[in-house]
Amino acid sequence: MLEDIQTAIPLGILLSFMIGPVFFVLLETGATKGFRAAIAVDLGVILADILFIFIAYFSSFQLLENLSNEPGLYVFGGMILLVYGIVVYVKKETKKKESKKLKGSYLVLIVKGFLLNFINIGVLVFWLGVLIVVGPSMENDENRLIAFFTTMILTYFLVDVIKILLAKQLKKKLTPKRIRLVKKGLGVVLMICGIVLITKGFLPKEKFNVQDSIERIK
Template identity: 55%
Template sequence: MLQDILAALPLGLFLAFLIGPVFFILLETAAMRGFRAALAFDLGVILADIVFLCVAYFGTNQLLLRIKDDPALFLFGGTVLTTYGIIGFLKVKKTSLNPAKFQIQKLKGKAYLGIAGKGFLLNFINIGVLGFWLGLIIVFGPSLDMQPNRLITFFSTVLITYLVIDIFKILLAKKLNKKLTPTRVAMAKKIISIVIIVFGTVLIFRGLFPNQTKKFEPGVEEIMPNP
């Protein structure tokens, strides 16, 4: 067991520093909404990862390999991400003349479930994440003898390591709270919206031109599947 844990730690560290839309939204949430809100968002993201891991483990390899490269799913996920980013950008532009709308407010009660759901959905619509976890099972599974107990230990360590590193990122981002002004908040929201639009566009392009993007697949896979 100890050997499996030690083998999983570097992978968890690597995942914690992958750059993707979830990464930027996590930092924004920490800076603007506080620690508990960012943690709720992160737990939602990890829940989506757990769902993908279960699907990758219990599904047949042939079906999953076909699903993960289905252009229609990339189009769907990319459209949702792009639409989300455009709406966020326009909302900021529309209200940018009203600084009061950007005052930092803490979430209360059931709102934490909503922000956890947001984290889950933003991660879940990225079909590249499913392909990523499936790839890890294919790569590391044989060395773990595909034993359920060893797989659970390995991937639990990966996710726990990822969560611990994210907690430190949240604490660091939270310190930006005191330096935020209405103008800076508006600018940050616009930048994050643009980042989401870019990632969504990449997914759409991958869905529309699957053959052309296959040669760039290693680089795309490294960036996109940020759990």
């Protein structure tokens, strides 16, 4: 089991630095809203990851393959990201009252992190690939798999905490103008991610499927 934990740690670090909408949202939240707000978003992201791991573990490969190849899911998730990116880009900043409201909005931030991760069907494909690769090497032993995925998620979370702390240091240097630029930059990133997902939805199924993703992981 110690070997399983040692294998999970570098994978958790890698997962934390995978570039996607969640990566940029975490950094932006840490820099503009502070440590607690970013942690709330991250907890939502992790809840979605845990749900995906359970889905990958308890569902059949064929079901997940059909699900991941359903273009409508990519288009739907991409449209949400695209619209959210546009809203972030055009939204005007509210004044200091926002910081007072923040104390009662952690649940909203958790839901935000959860949905940002959950709408990306590619995350489910990733966890399925990890499970298929590491499962046989651990003889599909439930206890070993729990230790592996728990270590991976905890490592991912701890690295995120470090990233958030570093991003928080920027908060002192952020003028209102710079905050607007950061938010507009985040909006552009989210729009690009949304367009990429929508594009995947219109690709031929053979161009993007679970089997290919697993082969690349191997």
